[in-house]
Each structure stands twice: as C-alpha cells, then as structure tokens.
Amino acid sequence: MTRHFLGDTTALLGRSLRHITRSMDTIITTTVMPIMFMLLFVYVFGGAIESGSDSYVTYLLPGILLITVASGISYTAYRLFLDMQSGIFERFQSMPIARSAVLWAHVLTSLVANLISLVVVVVVALIMGFRSSAGIGAWLGVAGLLVLFTLALTWLAVIPGLTAKTIDGASAFSYPLVFLPFLSSAFVPTDTMPGPVRAFAENQPVTSIVDTIRDLFTQQPVGTGVWVAVAWCVGLLIVAYAFAMTTYRRRIS
C-alpha cells in the first residue's frame, strides 16, 4: 500500500494546488498583512528607529518574511479543516491509498503557496528600496531556511486543522505566531529592550532566523548563528511533525 505513497501524494497535491490556483485571493490575503507592516514600519516608524543599518527596509525584510509564513500557514489549517468537515477526508481514508498522503499533499501545497507569497513580498520590498548584493549561494541559504521554517510551522498548523471544532478555531492559532517577530530583533535591535524582554527576544527562534537571513542579505559572516537558526527550525519541525502524526492517528482510529 505504501508503494503508492508517491503516486497518491502527487494526485492529491494536484488537487490542492488547484484549490490555490482557483482562489488566488488566499495568496493575496496572506501577503496583505506583512506588506502593511512593512509600509507602516518603513514609512511611519522607520525614521525614528535606530536600526544601525543604511536601509531600514533591508533591515526589516527578514522579519516580514517570517510574518508572511506565519500568516500563510493558517490556510493549511483552514483547508484541512474544510476537508474534515466536508467528509472528503473520510472518503480518502476509506480508499486503498497511502493514508498519510492526504496530509503530505496539504503540507506540500502549503510550501508552494507560501513560496509564492514570499516572492510577492520580496518584489514589494524591492519596489520600496530593498537591495541586496547577496550571491546565489546566500539566496539559496535564505530560501533553504525559509523552507525549513515553513515546513515546521505547517506541521504545527496541521494540528488545529485536524482538531478544530470551528473554522475560526482552525486559523486563530496563527495569531501568536504572527506576533512573535515583534518580540525579536526583527523590527528593532534587541539591546534597547528591558532585561526580561531582551532575554526572551534574544533566545527565541525568530531572532536567530532573522539575524541569519539579514547577514546573508547583507553579506556579513553568519557565524554560529546559522546553526542555532537551523537547529530551531529542525527541532520545531520534528516536534510539530510528531505531534501532528499522533493527532492524526488518534483522529483516524
């Protein structure tokens, strides 16, 4: 049965990619909030913020990219919830398919949708004056880190998608994730923050990821920070995946 895993995942991926291409508005709404934050911070607060860099857009973009992913993954929970509600999930589960293909198709779809949203946000940032001299290697590094981050958060989103009782419950979990970059080095350097806030900000995953992406964009040496960032992403990915799979098994038994 698992010999069909690839074929089944491909068939179901084709299905949910059609959902994306037929409702491009989900991509648009995903990018609206990060773009608003970017406009607000660059043109309203930006002048007053001492970021210590030449271009505040460039300083800001890494955090904005993480916010984009955090708001994008709520659609995964939403789509999964709709599948549970409409009974199509059960239809798939009663068929002789590799059962986990149903989840993997949603996860891969989330990856594709988020990558499109990220490209849109980067294009807007370029219009607003974001510039980077990063070479292909650094860009690949940024892309790799964002892919890891997206996968980790998507598996997290699978949990409410499977368990939520209402549609709002399915997507509300992403609000704290969207808020997390504010308590990090994403918008302002952490050294002006009061003690406990600073301690939190410097030791939460967003800061290491943001700092790494920023260093890659500005061609600074990334140092050991990159391994902290990767470790956070991989750790989160493993924990989220394990919990999602446990929830899933409980749901289908």
Next chain:
Amino acid sequence: MISVRALEKSYQDLKVLRGVDFEVARGSIFALLGSNGAGKTTVVRILSTLLTADAGSAGVNGFDVATQAARVRESISLTGQFAAVDEILTGRENLALVARLRHLKDPGKIADDLLERFSLTDAGGRRVATYSGGMRRRLDIAMSLIGDPPVIFLDEPTTGLDPEARIEVWQAVRELAARGTTVLLTTQYLDEAEQLADRIAILHEGRIIVNGTLTELKQLLPPAKVEYVEKQPTLEDVFLTLVGKDKR
C-alpha cells in the same frame, strides 16, 4: 461477504450498538433500516474502517475490519450520508481524482463514462460548488463506483433526491447487484427497501430486531384484513355535485 458479530460501540456514555449481528450474501442487496440516531451510520463507519468497534467483530470480503483494514479498504467503496465531493474541482476532476487514487489506467475516460451514465456530461466541466443537491449526490455515487469494488456501502443514498433521480440511483444499485457487487444500504424510506433489497434488517435500540426477506417481514404482521372506511367527498365530488353534470 459481510459478516457482523456481536458488534458494540458507545460514544462516551451513549451505548449506540449493543450487540449487532447480521450477514450479507455475495451479490445481494441488504437494507439496514432504523430511525434517526439508531446507529446505521455507526455500523457503516465501522465496516468501512473509519471507526473501531468496542467489542465484537466484523468481516468484509473475508477480511477483518480491525486487523486487516488495508485489505478491507481494497474491497470496498463508501458513499457516506453526506455527499463527500470536492467543491472547488469540477465534476470530471473529482471522478478522475478518485480513478487516479485507485491506480486505474486512463482516469479521463473513466470520468467521462461515469458522467454519461449519471447524466452529468453537461455539468462535468463546471465546479461542483455550482451543482444542485441531487447532482452532487449523483456525482458522489458515481465516485464510489470507480474501480468496481466487490462491496459497496451506501448510507442513505437517495435522501434529498427528486423522484426521477431516486429511480436513477435505484437502477444503478440494481445493475451493481446484477454484476455481482454486494450492496449494503441504509435508508429511512421503507419503499426504497421494498424496491431494492433482497433482505431487510431493522436496527432498533442497538440491536437488529428483525432480519429477513420482504415476504418474511410481512408475515410477522397479522394477515391483511378488510376494513370499511367512510369515504369523504373529494373536491372533485363537490364540484361535480354543485355543477350537476354527473348524477352519481
């Protein structure tokens, strides 16, 4: 082909099935009757490996639903109580997707043939979100026929259909049985069971209280008796009397 023994299932404190037993012979149509909440859907979900029973056993096509779930899923197809179709895809895409998931060759042709058979060819290219309830149900049933599984479960297949669509579904069910498919259907409509089923069972308070052919069930009641009923005049009688055309 299907055999259910001493099946029990509770949801928290609610004992829904308290020892259900029945057998369904290969190629026959078996109707499970019961009022709302009797547990019909629960039985169907256990048989289609979506739910595990608390006690008892159930076998489908010779495989145990608890220990050989994957083999059971290869043998069955489920049409749930509520149409399980993808709203965003077109009818044709829904059918082709199921064909692909059943690993069949030429999903496009399978889809077209079924659209034709269920009079959905014109709507095949439209998104399912634009379908009427009856069209959705027909598509849903068509999706279940893909791959010719030996056993089909139909949970209230004709609820919400107009009389014509109902007859179409009945026809499809009869054709299935004629080809040797075993059909277990649940229904609220007694005439549906009368029309289709080789055997009828009634699920009540967690048990099968009767199980037999239509003739056997009818014999459970006292023989038909002659009653005299006062006949009320119909509007037609009133009309005709007043107009005085017809003196009866």
